[in-house]
Amino acid sequence: MVKNPKLTYYKGKQVKQGPILSRIVTLFIPESVSVDTFKKDSYWGRYNRFHKLLFIISTLHIFRVVRKVGEEGFIQLKSSYLQSMIGAKYTKASLHHLLDAGIIESDRHFIIGRKSIGYRIAPTHRTNVRLWLLPEGKLKQKMLSIRQEKQKAKQLHQSVHKYLKQCLYRVTLAPSFGDYLKNFTGNPYNTRLILHDRLHSAPFFNFSAKAGRFYSALTNMPKDMRSMLLIDGEETAEIDLGSSQFYFALNLYPRNSKERQRYYKALQGGIYELINQRCARPYKNRDYYKTKCIAQIFYKKTSEGIFWDAFKKEFPELAALITSFKKLHSNVDLAYLLQKYESDTVILDACEKLMREEIPVATVHDSILCKKSDSEFVAKNLEAAAFRLVGDKPVIKVA
Secondary structure, eight states: OOOEEEEETTTTEEEEOOOOOOOOEEEEETTTTTTHHHSSSSSTGGGTHHHHHHHHHHHHHHHHHHTOOOTTSSHHHHOOHHHHHOEEEHHOOOHHHHHHHHEEEEEEOOOOTTTTTTTEOOOOSOOEEEEEESSSSSSHHHHHHHHHHHHSSOOOOOOHHHHHHHHHEEEEEEEEHHHHHOOOHHHHHHHHHHHHHHTTTTTTTOOTTOOEEEEEEGGGSSSHTTTTEEETTTEEEEEEEEHHHHHGGGGGGTTTSSOOOOHHHHHHHHHHHHHHHSSSSSOOOHHHHHHHIIIIIIIIISSOOOHHHHHHHHHHHHHHHHHHHHHHOOOOHHHHHHHHHHHHIIIIIIIIHHHTTOOEEETTTTEEEEEGHHHHHHHHHHHHHHHHSSSSSSOOEOO
């Protein structure tokens, strides 16, 4: 893993940044794929054309992690994107060569103007990936210029968003990450290695203007990997706003509602567990029923399913308000509304005040990552920010 620690100045003080390699472009190639075979090919070996093949393989790995697509899922690759990167002349030829070699697979299905053909890595090549540094050339120049253009296009008008971007450069992974990575193989290994690169080699960030969310490599990181993060070389704590989507749904209630107080008490005791227990056949896997609860109640176009039925029976007034909102607006608007409540609380309120105190932080949607020495202060700020928006104290978890 390539590292290049830098020192920068922030608020007049010298601080250590995360390793930044703006000129380095890393590709992720399965260990089972022989680059030498491409080099020796009479056509692809000439003029380093095989770089185009490696680019497609690496893109499938990166898109799978960023878009959170399972290993069996297909990644839609727009031909216009591939043509802009590797040239129209080589796009079809590259895809056909990789398909014929059995390195990738295709769903062979597209709808003009709606769906591109999907591709995925073939099962025999879903092995651990290795880092392959792209040498100087036209492809590298294109990738670097696109990286720079994207950064410029993401205008961060709020000072707190600029601050969060600056803080990303102070976040690193513990030196023991290499040993930790040895515990994984296949896709779990590849996901962690790719996220390590997106944190260290070229810090990735994005901003959703509609939902107000701030995205980075941290937002896709598995929890066990986030526990290894350091800020300025110091161990971190994660301050989490418990059951945030359900908590912010309190704002849908009218203030004179009798059900609201009962719903708030359920939040304090564990809303996911309550809904799961009310189902005819409760599930044991918390991550599963938590995901299903949120999807069925808030995100589905038409609320339905066993968790929705249990929720509707337990909280009929709120269920009616959610149904009414979706009819007047849409399920997408409801999701954006709850996410906006979350970002207003976590970023525009809590993090804005932490910025004034010069406390380095990073956000993972409804949680704040900070130094362990700052965790108590950060937790109090997050709790106060949520109370100002909703009017009831949230459940704050420190991990």
